[in-house]
Amino acid sequence: MITFTTANTPSDLQGILSLQKANLPQGLTPEEIQSQGFVTVDHTYEQMAMLNDLEKHLIAKDGDQVVGYLLAMTEASKYELPILVPMFEAFDDIVYQGKKISEYHYLVVGQVCLGKGYRGQGLLDQSYAAYKAFYGDKYDFAITEIARSNPRSLNAHKRIGFKEVHTFTDSNQTEWIVVLWDWKNEQ
Template structure:
């Protein structure tokens, strides 16, 4: 049974980076991408620590090994991960609940990942429940974008309460912006 808590140590952050690399789009086969999903962004240790200093990440541990995580980003995190700035730019243009996303108090899911041996055991839902418990008092909703080709991730996000609020195309990928209303 995994222990779920806030990331606290350098070892926790390294565990996130290790799991991220193991499940990165560039490292998994087409079959794994289709069946199990993937992550698209790789963070540096410095970026992950900078994000953590603004809003803590939620992790799942088994025998002191990170087996799942949900990264937290806020508006203050906007410029820390250059590859994600276009996501925030999209948020500046999209409306949710009658006003631009940028005008809400929201939390960005910086990334979510569950290790291969823990999938299908409810850990994804448990991580998100802990994430909601940690942040719902501060933010109205959680939001992120998911590659539409990552069908497993889209389905899992819908299952825990996210809804697709916008879709858009880039040169190499189609994306869905999803939000989870906490109010």
């Protein structure tokens, strides 16, 4: 039985980190990266805990085991992870419905991951429904960026309701797509 909750214990945070480490590109084959997707940022326990103190991460658990997660980041965490500063800074330039992203009250999906044995069962959709249930009244929308080279993640996010609002190429020549799930103006 899968349950959805927020990360509340050190064990929850360790579960997120274990799942994250198993899905970084350096531990996957090129075929797995293409077909299953990957995560980009490798957090330390301290970073994960600090982010969780600002806004709790959503986790999916099978018993006591963390089998999925959606990280939650706010504008307050902008400078905590140097790799993500450019994304937050881009929010000063990206316009959505006539306003800069930075003028909204938004929640950044810092990273999404499901364990290998839990994919293809609708768990991502359920996780995002829980994410919206936890945070939809508090924030205007959820926003994140996805590498163009991660089509599985991009397609899954579009299926859930995320819409492309911006693209850019970083200094490593990685193309990123900024996607937004508008919780206040959903069709």
